[in-house]
Amino acid sequence: MLDSVDVSLLAVLQEDGRASYQTLADRVGLSRTAVRSRVHRLLESGIVTIVGAVHPAVCGLDADAWLLVRAQGDPVLAARALSARTAVYASQVTTGNHDVVARIRARDDAALVAEVDEIRDEERVQAVSVFRTVTTVRDTQAIAALYEPCPLDPVDWELLALLQRDVRGSFVRLSQAVGLSRAATRTRVSALLQSGIIRVVAVADPRTMGQAVSAGFGLTITAGARQTTARVAMVPGVRALARGWGPYDVLGEITASSPPVLATSLSEIGAIAGVAACTSWSVLEVVATPAPVDVSAERQVITTVPDPRAQTVC
Known part of the structure; x- marks a missing residue:
């Protein structure tokens, strides 16, 4: 604690x-x-991890989805099998109408459909429902944020990779690595951070914060989805929240200190004006925590601007 x-x-x-x-x-x-x-x-x-989370769209990963999976056999083995896939960046074993919840990224909807088709063919998967994320409202794991697109040159990509490997590295160390002055490096890093291209934030295991239990929930919204979702995001303990389409209008995750507190929070969400139905499930085991995009693995497929070692990011 x-x-x-x-x-x-x-x-x-x-x-x-x-x-x-x-x-x-x-x-x-x-x-x-x-x-x-x-x-x-x-x-x-290991109680706290500081991550350099690059916005997935920066690497051309524009499609994001949550998969609600019925397992064939042991759900833990199914979750592990899914986590071994490159497109899957988080998975957990749950109760309810599905056994596993996984999150995946792809370049576009066509690639997303192809990935889901392959997952449906996994021997440990019985059935898959897809929630296609349209807007990420909250993500305390720092995986996504609003950002302002702007062209990146090779120096910017080097800095992004460095910030993922050495998130609290000094500007002296960063400047030596990319061959720029400390002032020029500071300017570039500040621009990358301010634009939302990368977020450098601390992530903690909720259990170390006294949040011993967690649950997922899916909402059916009657009207005013944006305003309703904003109110849901304000409920204490909500760690992830997304609007989209699929079996639900909104999908999220919440943590609490005890089952009674969790039940109260879920009841609070269900009572919010605009929420027609709230379906929830308990998280039994986290198999893979949400992981940021690995810039080193994705950079080669992204078009960059030329490498004038004297210009700033935007």
């Missing part, structure tokens, strides 16, 4: 995973040395 100072540090790092030790010290009222020690402990223990 995290103490109150750890929770405060995590809150800052969830806003900005590259926040300096001095900034963190100022926010929590400790010395820079004490903060550095705490951050190192959190990272080395």
Whole structure:
């Protein structure tokens, strides 16, 4: 479990995973040395992970979906089989009308359909329902965010890859790696962050935050989907939320400290104006936590602008 100072540090790092030790010290009222020690402990223990999450669309991955899977046999083995697929970036074993929930990315809807067809042919898969994400409203795992598209040159791609491998790397180290001045490197990194092309944020296991149970939910919306979904996003514990089409209008995930608290939160969601029906399921086991796009693996298929080593991102 995290103490109150750890929770405060995590809150800052969830806003900005590259926040300096001095900034963190100022926010929590400790010395820079004490903060550095705490951050190192959190990272080395695996309680907190700081990720460089590049928006999938930057790498040409424009189609995203949640799969509600009926397993053939052991659901854990089915979830593991799905997680071994390149397109699948998260999976969990659940209760309810399906046994596994997985999330996948593809370049477009045609590629998404082809991937789903292959998944349906998996020997451990009995049936698949598809929820096609149109808008990601919330994702505390830092996998997606709104961003402003702009051309990237090879230096920008190098910086994105570096930020994924060394998320809190100093500007001195980054500038040496790409062969630019520290000022030019800082400008580029700031532009990448401000445009939403990459987010550098802390991700923590909800259990370390006292959130011992989690559930997924699907909503049928009667009217005012955008406003209704915004109200759902404000319910404490909602970690992921997306609008789209398929078996539901909205799909999400929520955590809580105990089953009674979770039941209360789900009841609160079901009572929100505009929600016609709320179907929920318990998460029994997380087989693969949501993972960011790997820039090193995807970059080669993306067209970039020429490499003038003196221009900024946008």
